[in-house]
Amino acid sequence: MKNNERKQGRGKKVFKEKEGNPGLQGETEKELDHKGAGIIEDQKRAEMICTWMDGTGPEADIVINSRMQLARNIKGIPFPCLATEEQREKVFSLLEKIFKEQQERFSAYSLINLSGLSPIKRQVLTEKQLISLLMVREPEYSALLLSPDEVMGILVNEEDHLLLQALLPGLQLEKAWEAVSCHDDYLEEVIDYAFCEELGYLTACPTKVGTGLRASALLHLPALVITGQINRILSAVGQVGLAVEGIYGEGSQMTGRLFQISNQVTLGQTEEEIWRNLYGVINKLINQERAAREQLLNAGREKLADRAGRAYGILKHARLLGFQEAMQLISDVRLGVEMGMVDNIPLKTLNELLVLIRSGCLQNLKEKTLSHYERDLERSVQIQKCLP
Amino acid sequence: MICQKCAKGNANVHLTKIVNGEKTEYFLCEVCARAQGDFELSFDEEFPLHQFFSDILEIIPPGGTEKLPREASEGLQCTSCGLTYAQFMQIGRLGCDSCYRIFSPGLHSLIRRLHGNQKHIGKVPARAGSSLKLKKEVERMRSEMQKKIYEEDFEGAAKLRDEIRQLEDQVFTGGEGLEE
Ligand SMILES: [Zn+2]
Ligand SMILES: [Zn+2]
Numbered sequence: 001m002k003n004n005e006r007k008q009g010r011g012k013k014v015f016k017e018k019e020g021n022p023g024l025q026g027e028t029e030k031e032l033d034h035k036g037a038g039i040i041e042d043q044k045r046a047e048m049i050c051t052w053m054d055g056t057g058p059e060a061d062i063v064i065n066s067r068m069q070l071a072r073n074i075k076g077i078p079f080p081c082l083a084t085e086e087q088r089e090k091v092f093s094l095l096e097k098i099f100k101e102q103q104e105r106f107s108a109y110s111l112i113n114l115s116g117l118s119p120i121k122r123q124v125l126t127e128k129q130l131i132s133l134l135m136v137r138e139p140e141y142s143a144l145l146l147s148p149d150e151v152m153g154i155l156v157n158e159e160d161h162l163l164l165q166a167l168l169p170g171l172q173l174e175k176a177w178e179a180v181s182c183h184d185d186y187l188e189e190v191i192d193y194a195f196c197e198e199l200g201y202l203t204a205c206p207t208k209v210g211t212g213l214r215a216s217a218l219l220h221l222p223a224l225v226i227t228g229q230i231n232r233i234l235s236a237v238g239q240v241g242l243a244v245e246g247i248y249g250e251g252s253q254m255t256g257r258l259f260q261i262s263n264q265v266t267l268g269q270t271e272e273e274i275w276r277n278l279y280g281v282i283n284k285l286i287n288q289e290r291a292a293r294e295q296l297l298n299a300g301r302e303k304l305a306d307r308a309g310r311a312y313g314i315l316k317h318a319r320l321l322g323f324q325e326a327m328q329l330i331s332d333v334r335l336g337v338e339m340g341m342v343d344n345i346p347l348k349t350l351n352e353l354l355v356l357i358r359s360g361c362l363q364n365l366k367e368k369t370l371s372h373y374e375r376d377l378e379r380s381v382q383i384q385k386c387l388p
Numbered sequence: 389m390i391c392q393k394c395a396k397g398n399a400n401v402h403l404t405k406i407v408n409g410e411k412t413e414y415f416l417c418e419v420c421a422r423a424q425g426d427f428e429l430s431f432d433e434e435f436p437l438h439q440f441f442s443d444i445l446e447i448i449p450p451g452g453t454e455k456l457p458r459e460a461s462e463g464l465q466c467t468s469c470g471l472t473y474a475q476f477m478q479i480g481r482l483g484c485d486s487c488y489r490i491f492s493p494g495l496h497s498l499i500r501r502l503h504g505n506q507k508h509i510g511k512v513p514a515r516a517g518s519s520l521k522l523k524k525e526v527e528r529m530r531s532e533m534q535k536k537i538y539e540e541d542f543e544g545a546a547k548l549r550d551e552i553r554q555l556e557d558q559v560f561t562g563g564e565g566l567e568e
Contacts (some may be wrong), residue, residue: 076483079475082483159481181511188513194485199499202485206499211490211510242506268505270528316466 039384041365048352048361050128050167052148055347057170061338062286064258064351067129067167068176068275070184071160071212072205073194079204080157088141088157095156099145099158104386105186108148114139120369123360129167132158154187160212163188169351171282173215173275181271200267210267215275219281222257222335223292224285233288236260239242241265242281256327256354261285294376301341308336312345317385320376326357326383344388356382357367447451461494 032251052065074094075077077087099111114122114135122139125131130153135142145154155163164187166179194202200210209216224230234244245260261282263274296304311332315321334343334350355361362378363370370378435513459566464473469484482488488495500506509528512521529552536545 007405008470034559078484079482081481082469082471099463184511187513188515195513196485196488198507199488200510202482202488204481206482206495207502209499210503210508265503265505267503268509269501269509337419346532 052167054169060170063171065075066172066181066217069214070164070180071345072162074161074195075192091143091161112144114142124364127358127360172287172384216262217261229291305341321380461491466490
């Protein structure tokens, strides 16, 4: 909501500028319009950026972000998928009430009513990893209570009544855990959770019962992919109660060589055991990725620099870029940056691009639905604007 | 290869999900992949869970006396939210907190298969009573102690044993005894 106000404010300002200069006409007015559109676009671009894209935090050259999600339900109310409209509304109003009454705690937070947003705006929120696709499809009485830095979010009427989420740059599982746990402690003072001694926190999906905790991190593992070790390593990760999700494109090349790694077991371990176990595995992956980077470096430093340079050239000059291709090229440039071969591109810019070049964000920037061709066109425009 | 969804296009998009070493693969054409709510980077997209369940459900555990989770609660319906067990197996979601109690035979067996465990040892709502919290802590320390004994760290185990005694005393003086 706050974002909307801010944007409207900007819009008005531009409009006033025009009104205040009635003498302007012809080319000048057009130019002003153009400038106004530019300002609005800058503002919109800024809204798509949040803290996890900072490129800071431990191991930021491999770990893009860390996420912690804690699922909670309210005692006596059916879970969102079976709840009636009134029951969903009840959950929503309860959170709204807590938000309004506890101004001290939630002072700068914004409560975003998802059904009040356009589908494109909702898509932007999923692309920023702030809400799930489920909430894009079923936004009725769904809401997001979001901290001003967009690190902490409480999702209302997602798969469970409440999903407490923290999203931080780099490998910061412990800090993310502390953030969600402290919000959980607080909410628990005022809400009766669905809880039983034996099974712990009761969730809509039995895969989350117990702690209700899903910890995850997004990793960039280009050297393991290039050296062909990734499949072996990922299936090993799969053996220890963790899940890996990667998206493959043509020729088995992963999109952007990014992997989301998360815990699957939520019962029979303490929360700390869960994220420490994940942390341990991620550290092993980091070491293996570093070793593979070393291997590539020994095989020919210039080869790597060449790969990054070529990718940069295409990103900078291509006119039509598909999502898959762009992700691949960004990964190539990123590897160059992470290995210190490219020094003028901040990781922050590359992280922002991961989100900015997605279709929801592109359409939000242009404020209209774009055809596939138009997206590819706009994607290259945005990449050229953002890359130094 | 042909797209799994429309069975027309050429499946040149390949999605993989690995859960507990089980690899599930999806082959889609680019059109279907895009239609999939713009699958670009959609790490949040959960694939239908009944597929995931079904793998686990059909494996008869060693020993073989236990009923399959699919059968153990067959025909049950939650009196609170109206969800039937068959519906649950289809959508992979429970309807309310009572479902856990009502579907317990099959559901608990399923949960054990999913998590390799069926006892919560994590966080407890503070208001659920401090004695419950202490009890959980004692349980956790006991298993820790067992681990220490197994690792032949007897000194550490003895230290834990003393700490456990202290905690148990606290529970008793608090008026709420541990069962045992
Ligand atoms: Zn298809
Ligand atoms: Zn029920």
